[in-house]
Amino acid sequence: MTGREEDAGLAGKVAIVSGGGAAGDGIGNGRAAAILLARSGTKVLVADRDLKLAERTAQMIADEGGTAAAHSADVTNEAECKRLIEAAVDRYGRLDFLDNNVGIGSRGSVVDEAPETYRRVMQVNVETMFLLSKHAIPAMIKTAKGGSIVNISSISALRPRGLTTYSTSKAAVIGLTQAMAVDHGKDRIRVNCICPGPVYTPMVNRGNGMSEANRRQRANASVLKIEGTGWDIGQGVRFLLSNHARYITGQVLVIDGGVTLQGPARESQDH
Numbered sequence: 001m002t003g004r005e006e007d008a009g010l011a012g013k014v015a016i017v018s019g020g021g022a023a024g025d026g027i028g029n030g031r032a033a034a035i036l037l038a039r040s041g042t043k044v045l046v047a048d049r050d051l052k053l054a055e056r057t058a059q060m061i062a063d064e065g066g067t068a069a070a071h072s073a074d075v076t077n078e079a080e081c082k083r084l085i086e087a088a089v090d091r092y093g094r095l096d097f098l099d100n101n102v103g104i105g106s107r108g109s110v111v112d113e114a115p116e117t118y119r120r121v122m123q124v125n126v127e128t129m130f131l132l133s134k135h136a137i138p139a140m141i142k143t144a145k146g147g148s149i150v151n152i153s154s155i156s157a158l159r160p161r162g163l164t165t166y167s168t169s170k171a172a173v174i175g176l177t178q179a180m181a182v183d184h185g186k187d188r189i190r191v192n193c194i195c196p197g198p199v200y201t202p203m204v205n206r207g208n209g210m211s212e213a214n215r216r217q218r219a220n221a222s223v224l225k226i227e228g229t230g231w232d233i234g235q236g237v238r239f240l241l242s243n244h245a246r247y248i249t250g251q252v253l254v255i256d257g258g259v260t261l262q263g264p265a266r267e268s269q270d271h
């Protein structure tokens with residue numbers, strides 16, 4: 001391979017995006033990735049436990065002339081994960097890419113958190129990625145002789161701030177990514193991870209009923225003083241799934257406008 005511009009390797013390929021729905025016409029991280037992949041010619045199966053939300057994403061893609069279908073799946077359920085993978089292969093003949101995007105939030109310390117909430121967050125944020133990958137990887141090997149997976153973690157894994165169970169689950173996503181990358185490099189499957197910073201998606205809007213002041217505060221947490229969006233994360237997903245990232249595996253891409261670099265302001269010029 002040379003240094004000239006290579007084909008991104010996305011056209012004609014097939015992707016599954018889990019949690020690819022989003023409320024209304026909002027742009028969640030999964031919906032953005034699905035739309036961007038489809039703009040590059042990838043056929044996308046958009047999976048969500050809420051079929052209507054997935055259908056809206058698929059419709060948005062169809063309206064732009066892309067190829068997508070919606071699939072209803074609760075990916076905490078292994079049988080539904082297996083059916084989702086089979087549905088992609090049945091419909092499009094192959095499976096190349098998986099965007100493991102499903103995740104839910106939580107708040108509080110170990111003292112505050114109920115054990116059942118801890119188990120639920122670990123199940124939704126980590127086990128879903130385990131289950132989908134478990135069934136996607138053999139399908140990728142069989143139908144595409146390789147593939148690429150992106151797991152969505154969070155900067156909460158790197159810089160915990162009062163979301164202890166969420167941070168724990170997202171740190172596990174990084175460990176899972178690195179282990180899967182080592183296990184499946186021989187199968188020509190790359191596995192990477194994205195840690196989004198605070199991006200404005202229907203999840204944060206719905207969860208926090210976020211005010212304009214909250215949004216400004218979140219934007220100001222970045223060194224760029226701008227608010228992240230689902231598109232910023234979707235661009236990272238598309239890059240990592242593409243051939244442009246052919247030599248990248250087991251890595252963590254932080255997309256946060258520099259939020260994790262911020263510390264307390266220095267009061268003087270003294271070091």
Ligand SMILES: NC(=O)c1ccc[n+]([C@@H]2O[C@H](COP(=O)([O-])OP(=O)(O)OC[C@H]3O[C@@H](n4cnc5c(N)ncnc54)[C@H](O)[C@@H]3O)[C@@H](O)[C@H]2O)c1
Binds near residue numbers: 019023030155195196
């Ligand atoms: N928004 C942020 O600021 C932010 C920051 C860091 C990381 N993240 C991560 O990005 C990912 C997507 O976040 P978002 O903000 O776009 O979320 P979102 O809530 O807007 O979208 C997630 C979708 O997942 C679906 N879903 C939830 N549980 C499911 C299940 N069991 N099976 C199938 N579908 C299910 C929901 O119906 C929803 O449509 C999550 O993993 C989240 O933790 C988000």
